[in-house]
Amino acid sequence: MRRVRYESTGGPLFLEEAPVPEPGPGEVLVRTEAVGVTLPVVRKVTEAAEPIPLGGEIAGEVAAVGEGVTRFRAGERVTGLCFGHGYADYAVLHEAMASPVPGTASAVDAVALVRSGLVALGALDAARPEPGEAALITAAASGVGHLAVQLAKARGCAGRVVGAVSDPAKADFVGALGAAEVVTYGRDDWGGPFGYVLDAVGGDLLTPAVAALAPGGRLVAYSSGGGTIQAYDLLVGGKSVIGFQTARIARGKPELFEQWRQELWRLFAEGTLKPVVHGEFGLAEAAAAHRVIESRSNLGKVVLRP
Missing domain, CATH: 3.40.50.720 (NAD(P)-binding Rossmann-like Domain)
Incomplete structure (x- = not known):
């Protein structure tokens, strides 16, 4: 699979070939269809002392589930926060951080709405x-x-x-x-x-x-x-x-977190809440997507489309 990486603080982003990860206990493997680009990740690329995995919100189809996963099955569509390599064709989500994507919504809708909306x-x-x-x-x-x-x-x-x-x-x-x-x-x-x-x-x-x-x-x-x-x-x-x-609410008050998710999808379905996507970029264009965030020129969400 392809994934985006960098080797030094502030260094250039580049595509590399990497093995498809295996989901561990309590994890789901997602075939990534959309990735939300966030300011915290962009800042870490330029400021963190050591290179970090480029994570963030992802959405796509469950390709496999790890031991002990009960909420999701292969073929279902999910979105959630990836703490590992998310700028990739496949990414791993912890089950607790994943939520279903309604059939009426696209993967781009999901990454533009859920994490930012929460x-x-x-x-x-x-x-x-x-x-x-x-x-x-x-x-x-x-x-x-x-x-x-x-x-x-x-x-x-x-x-x-x-x-x-x-x-x-x-x-x-x-x-x-x-x-x-x-x-x-x-x-x-x-x-x-x-x-x-x-x-x-x-x-x-x-x-x-x-x-x-x-x-x-x-x-x-x-x-x-x-x-x-x-x-x-x-x-x-x-x-x-x-x-x-x-993250503190997700860990300490999961019921409240789920209420917020449901409210976001309800408002989206009603047409009351309309996430706006500034632009969609391929994985090879990740550096250009980061420049949009760095320049603060975006109107709405910036999204990668593997």
Whole structure:
């Protein structure tokens, strides 16, 4: 089979031939049809001290199951988070991280919707929205952000949703998702105050995001971008910061995780939630897909199609 690999930090991505992996106990082998490209994986390629397997969300058909697997059989379609080599013709998923793909959805729909949707929905729940509050969503044109804008509207979780983006050229796209206003990061006034902010950027953006909160407001941070917040900025106005990570919910509250999955597919089937795919790339074009994410030029999800 083919898979994408690199040999040194920041080094070029290349295709290589590799054996088809064998599923271990509790694992399923998936013939990969779509792979979601994420900012955390792109960052690890350029920042991690040692090369890592290129993983992430995958979707496809179960080719084989390992010992002890009871939820899936060969021939069924699944999606989930791969912690090994996911940029490949075949990839391994742990059974607990896999979920079925409805017959009406494509593999591209699945990788654009499920993982990014779980992050968006989980961050929204973590914010504990109160009726009528205004919401700010950063990286609003991203794979997660464009779903978060739609989910905040669909759930009635905000009296007004404002999307924040890096480039004014993204304003029309985010406005079409339902945002009442779109602002760029360089502005002094983001249209607040906001009851809560869902932040996928981090870094230098954290300070103005906290400043944009109303008294008692909550910043939900789910970015891999790091950053520092001054305690005094929180004390003034009784603001708070909440860190959100989907893996913790998947391990500790699997029933809630499954409820979120079902809600995402229900909203998708109703046409209320519409994942947008910025572009589809072949495995040999993985480096080009990474460049789209690095340049922050994507409108929606970037997908590899083995």
